[in-house]
Amino acid sequence: MTGFATLLYKELLRFWKVAFQTVGGPVLSALLYVVIFSQALGGHVRVFEGVPYTAFLVPGLVMMSVLQNSFANSSSSLIQSKVTGNLVFVLLAPLSHAEFFAAYVLASAARGLVVGLGVLVVTAWFVDLSVVAPLWALAFALLGSMLLGVLGLLAGLWAEKFDQIAAFQNFLILPLTMLSGVFYSIHSLPPAWQAVSHLNPFFYMIDGFRYGFFGASDFAPGASLAVVGVSLALLSALTLQLLKKGYKIRT
Amino acid sequence: MRGVEKRYGALSALAGVTLDVRQGEFFGLLGPNGAGKTTLINIIAGLARASAGAVAVLGADVVADYRKARRMLGVVPQELVFDPFFTVRETLRFQSGYFGIRANDAWIDEVMHHLDLDEKANANMRSLSGGMKRRVLVAQALVHKPPVIVLDEPTAGVDVELRQGLWQFVRRLNRDGHTIVLTTHYLEEAEEHCQRIAMLKAGRVVALDTTQNLLASFAGPHPADLEDVFLHLMQKH
Numbered sequence: 238m239t240g241f242a243t244l245l246y247k248e249l250l251r252f253w254k255v256a257f258q259t260v261g262g263p264v265l266s267a268l269l270y271v272v273i274f275s276q277a278l279g280g281h282v283r284v285f286e287g288v289p290y291t292a293f294l295v296p297g298l299v300m301m302s303v304l305q306n307s308f309a310n311s312s313s314s315l316i317q318s319k320v321t322g323n324l325v326f327v328l329l330a331p332l333s334h335a336e337f338f339a340a341y342v343l344a345s346a347a348r349g350l351v352v353g354l355g356v357l358v359v360t361a362w363f364v365d366l367s368v369v370a371p372l373w374a375l376a377f378a379l380l381g382s383m384l385l386g387v388l389g390l391l392a393g394l395w396a397e398k399f400d401q402i403a404a405f406q407n408f409l410i411l412p413l414t415m416l417s418g419v420f421y422s423i424h425s426l427p428p429a430w431q432a433v434s435h436l437n438p439f440f441y442m443i444d445g446f447r448y449g450f451f452g453a454s455d456f457a458p459g460a461s462l463a464v465v466g467v468s469l470a471l472l473s474a475l476t477l478q479l480l481k482k483g484y485k486i487r488t
Numbered sequence: 489m490r491g492v493e494k495r496y497g498a499l500s501a502l503a504g505v506t507l508d509v510r511q512g513e514f515f516g517l518l519g520p521n522g523a524g525k526t527t528l529i530n531i532i533a534g535l536a537r538a539s540a541g542a543v544a545v546l547g548a549d550v551v552a553d554y555r556k557a558r559r560m561l562g563v564v565p566q567e568l569v570f571d572p573f574f575t576v577r578e579t580l581r582f583q584s585g586y587f588g589i590r591a592n593d594a595w596i597d598e599v600m601h602h603l604d605l606d607e608k609a610n611a612n613m614r615s616l617s618g619g620m621k622r623r624v625l626v627a628q629a630l631v632h633k634p635p636v637i638v639l640d641e642p643t644a645g646v647d648v649e650l651r652q653g654l655w656q657f658v659r660r661l662n663r664d665g666h667t668i669v670l671t672t673h674y675l676e677e678a679e680e681h682c683q684r685i686a687m688l689k690a691g692r693v694v695a696l697d698t699t700q701n702l703l704a705s706f707a708g709p710h711p712a713d714l715e716d717v718f719l720h721l722m723q724k725h
Binding site for chain 1: 535563565569
């Protein structure tokens with residue numbers, strides 16, 4: 238087993254050992270959203286023609302869970318290792334910055350995808366859902382989870398305390414996901430807010446993922462995938478550069 | 489180590505350290521708090537980067553050839569750090585894996601045995617006492633059988649029994665050909681185990697000689713011990 242594979246395995250085991258909290262918790266949250274929103278709004282709201290509101294909601298919730306948990310994994314793992322000091326064991330090892338990056342990002346993507354799958358499985362009980370373009374959904378889930386894994390790594394590198402990660406999560410990740418069209422189509426917004434929504438990178442991930450289910454979206458899926466792909470490439474390049482310099486991890 | 493400097497803004501932690509640790513020797517790095525011992529070790533280990541100068545481990549530059557340098561180095565950090573998610577055995581298996589070593593259980597068992605960790609193999613790191621955690625740190629540094637072992641204050645806050653067991657094991661490793669670099673504030677330990685000693689003060693080497701020569705160089709009213717020599721040199725420089 239190479240150093241990279243070991244670090245990846247360790248990161249996977251780290252969240253899997255506490256799966257009740259890292260997988261079960263987010264799945265339950267998403268389930269509550271479905272139950273409450275479908276009961277309260279299900280009969281009153283139509284977003285896409287012929288698509289019940291609960292069916293519209295579920296893919297958005299799945300993707301929101303994928304994104305939030307991918308971010309949570311790399312950011313919490315890195316900040317914990319930094320604050321407790323056990324990152325030293327990885328830093329002493331003959332691992333390159335690229336191996337370090339890949340292990341953290343892939344483990345984060347895995348957690349996001351496992352949670353997303355869990356949300357899909359439990360919410361499928363409430364709604365008759367078809368997937369008309371599964372490859373599109375898969376592409377957005379993969380790229381989106383990796384993008385948030387990279388963002389989590391970046392936040393973990395930058396932060397020196399747990400509350401800085403919490404601030405990142407509460408004031409950036411949460412508003413961007415909640416305002417990305419998980420619960421509504423941006424076409425239902427006034428034009429000014431529609432324009433603002435287009436500046437939110439999370440919108441493209443949610444909208445593109447939803448296209449995989451209904452074959453309908455607010456924005457062309459190819460263009461959305463390009464936005465996500467370019468964001469992933471740029472953030473990865475920045476994070477790799479910081480890791481190479483040892484930003485806040487090697488003095 | 490050649491002309492190693494480390495600056496943190498205006499503060500100079502290391503002001504041009506040049507010294508060679510010979511292969512197979514038991515080498516002591518002594519100095520008061522803030523002398524730069526841990527900074528120097530961090531540079532050797534790749535945890536910090538030198539502002540100037542170069543460090544090589546058995547010929548491998550710690551920056552340009554970091555993979556080779558790190559494979560030859562086992563570092564026991566000063567801080568009592570651990571990963572609370574895993575057991576002792578998992579911790580040691582991961583550390584082996586980071587160095588690209590598979591199926592290392594025979595050696596892991598041997599190291600655990602020498603450090604009296606056998607019974608704790610499946611215990612979570614969180615549940616261990618401070619002394620036990622220190623033993624795991626030593627074991628982690630040895631899983632990849634490094635030819636050079638760096639011990640940064642390994643006996644700080646450790647009880648007598650572990651101290652004796654630890655020194656027995658480290659001396660055995662030294663006899664088997666491992667180079668040992670030790671920093672400690674317990675000067676009697678350095679006097680007992682180290683063949684050569686470097687003393688640092690304010691980021692500079694103020695003495696570098698065999699333990700015997702350092703002791704002989706001290707002309708005092710009674711036979712010198714290393715503490716006399718240390719205090720004398722620290723006041724002089």
